[in-house]
Amino acid sequence: MPFQTIEAEKLSAAVVRQIEGLILQGILRPGERLPSERELSERLGVSRPSLRDAVAELQEAGLLVTRAGAGIFVADVLGSAFSPALIRLFASHSEAVTDYLSFRRDLEGLAADRAARLASDTDLAVIQSIFTRMEAAHPKRNPADEAGLDAEFHMAIIEASHNVVMLHMMRAMFELLREGVFYNRSIMFRQRSTRDTLLEQHRAINAALQARDSEGARAAVQGHMDFVQLVLAEQEKAERHEAIAQLRLRHETERP
Structure with a gap:
């Protein structure tokens, strides 16, 4: 039979999809600063570790960048x-x-x-x-x-x-x-x-x-x-x- 066991989606994956969608739709703009980790985790209703995992994945994908002492920003995706x-x-x-x-x-x-x-x-x-x-x-x-x-x-x-x-x-x-x-x-x-x-x-x-x-x-x-x-x-x-x-x-x- 062609059925597979349904696995619960990791919270970090859901965060990734949401932020990707906001960038794709142009709502989050290049260079825009995201809220602080505490505020963003509260808005999304996820733990900080789940948020950190999502941010790390988005950084690896080139969609977010972290600037020391400044915070997390949408990458300059237009520059390419x-x-x-x-x-x-x-x-x-x-x-x-x-x-x-x-x-x-x-x-x-x-x-x-x-x-x-x-x-x-x-x-x-x-x-x-x-x-x-x-x-x-x-x-x-x-x-x-x-x-x-x-x-x-x-x-x-x-x-x-x-x-x-x-x-x-x-x-x-x-x-x-x-x-x-x-x-x-x-x-x-x-x-x-x-x-x-x-x-x-x-x-x-x-x-x-x-x-x-x-x-x-x-x-x-x-x-x-x-x-x-x-x-x-x-x-x-x-x-x-x-x-x-x-x-x-x-x-x-x-x-x-």
């Missing part, structure tokens, strides 16, 4: 998405920016389509909350808060699409953007007119998502990314023209 050599290539070749934006246009358009169809009401409430904070940050002279919320808004859409492969891939891409590998995000929010346009584009994306209009959400995201690409191209052109103008000025002032 691109090699340092490839990141340097991205940073040193301008065509990588165009490819990056095209990649985001396609993937985020798909994510918005999925989110409009598959997101829970709670997912949509999170997106609405972030957009409300964007509106509140918009009048500020310093665009840093609004620029930061822009990234949160886009990641919330990807999270609401409920595809864990897309989630982790796009988190890696946004981490490179945060580090300035592709372009300086603050450039997008430098001009007031550009900031106004960006806010309206995010408003359109949010409205389509809240209405569960999948086609409208995809189109709004793609239109937004097309605008971002246009602004960056115009900024690059303006910088080239300024460099030439500086050379002309220097030459003119050095003439006898």
